[in-house]
Amino acid sequence: MNTTINAKFIKMVKSKYQEVLDLGEQLNVQNGDVQEENGVLKINGTTQTQYEKNILWDKIKQIGGENPSDIQADIKVADSSIYHKHTVKKGESLSKIAKHYYKDPMKYTAIFEANRSILKNPDVIHPDQELIIPNI
Structure with a gap:
């Protein structure tokens, strides 16, 4: 992929999942990072609770379907002792x-x-x- 097409693709995928990124900010996800690698948006970070992690996954699935191929999320939970x-x-x-x-x-x-x-x-x-x- 040439640089111009790659930049457009990254912008398109980020735009598609912007609601997920915004939700991450609202939930105050810690150690958040967003990168693109081989056409896949890779996000990671740490939510306070499992409930917040579930909300993020629900949003990802709402946008990308049950098994989206254009996004990978590695979301950790800071306090797993409670929901x-x-x-x-x-x-x-x-x-x-x-x-x-x-x-x-x-x-x-x-x-x-x-x-x-x-x-x-x-x-x-x-x-x-x-x-x-x-x-x-």
Whole structure:
């Protein structure tokens, strides 16, 4: 590939996955790096939690399909001891939070158990509380 065609190709692939790169910035991915090698966009970095890594992979698959051939991602997780941390917003319940993270509102008990140090009742949570969302 000549230099002009290669530069256009790199720009095209980067443009195609710009939403992934933007999401990485929003999630504050650490040690992020983006390079092109033999027509493949190679990205790597470290997310805080597995949930954030999953969000990035979901975005990659949304854009490039289930097994994209024009991008390779090596995403590490800084804290694999938990799935995520969640700051409670007004109007939320543990079941609503469980549905968001696990796609199953009945898994609210896992969140309750992981946060017994700050929660006494699964029906009582308050805005701005930071909850651990456990790996299940």
